[in-house]
Amino acid sequence: MTVSAAPDETPGRQPEPGLRADAERNRDRILAAARRLYATEGLGVSMASVAREAGVGKATLSRRFASREDLITAVFADRMDAYAVAVAEALADPDSWHGFTGYLHAVCAMQAADRGFADVLTMTFPAAKALESRRAEAYHGFVELIGHAQDSGRLRPDFTPEDLVVLLMANAGVVAATADAAPDTWRRLVGHMIRAYATPGTEVPPLPDGPTPTALYRAMIRLGRPGNG
Structure with missing residues (x-):
């Protein structure tokens, strides 16, 4: 079975400008949400909680930040x-x-x-x-x-x-x-x-x-x- 890449991740071509902008907005929302939660609750906050706070799905969070360490590095x-x-x-x-x-x-x-x-x-x-x-x-x-x-x-x-x-x-x-x-x-x-x-x-x-x-x-x-x- 062939699995299609996400529209902004198609091999061999650059994402369309609108898709790049959406991805950047999602990244910014995730970082802002993580900063808020980490600042008030510490690093015990789950990745799922960050996704909910940012208003994005878990898959979107994972595409932007593959691991908790990646997110922490970006936030801090x-x-x-x-x-x-x-x-x-x-x-x-x-x-x-x-x-x-x-x-x-x-x-x-x-x-x-x-x-x-x-x-x-x-x-x-x-x-x-x-x-x-x-x-x-x-x-x-x-x-x-x-x-x-x-x-x-x-x-x-x-x-x-x-x-x-x-x-x-x-x-x-x-x-x-x-x-x-x-x-x-x-x-x-x-x-x-x-x-x-x-x-x-x-x-x-x-x-x-x-x-x-x-x-x-x-x-x-x-x-x-x-x-x-």
Whole structure:
């Protein structure tokens, strides 16, 4: 039995302009839908949910993005670029300690702004080569930044790159738990951690205010509801 190709995928000829435009519109709708869902719900969202949110069929989604990793790479390409740029800007800071603490704030703020990106920074996607390449670039820059800050005598000598991963994991959890009720709670966490990373006598930024008891209670109530982690 001969299987015909879809009109926009016929071998040997270019799709008609109208079909190309439709395909591009579908791709844009899928990316916009995935961004919305990932930002509010994290990466646990299914591909079927993305298709429904975009108003397209599963087959259309699969033609545009063959795998979950392909979709995640496309959605977060600009954020991974910003992640790599953040460490480059920190390295360019003539005050290595300021660059180091500024980088921590910048990356944790990126997590707070987008739950999906919070997940991306604490997971690996071996099949997503472009995404992992940007992550590796940022990682190597951060290793260099650590060395400069330690050479200045203001970052603890026992701080390691893995400590950043631990911070990002902790921050992702705080963001997920408090985003609705106390969205600035992550700032308090980062403030405490910077104090822990600093050598004795190092000047550290003022500690941000913590969540109010009422806001924290609302966050705890939300976590206790079925379906919330």
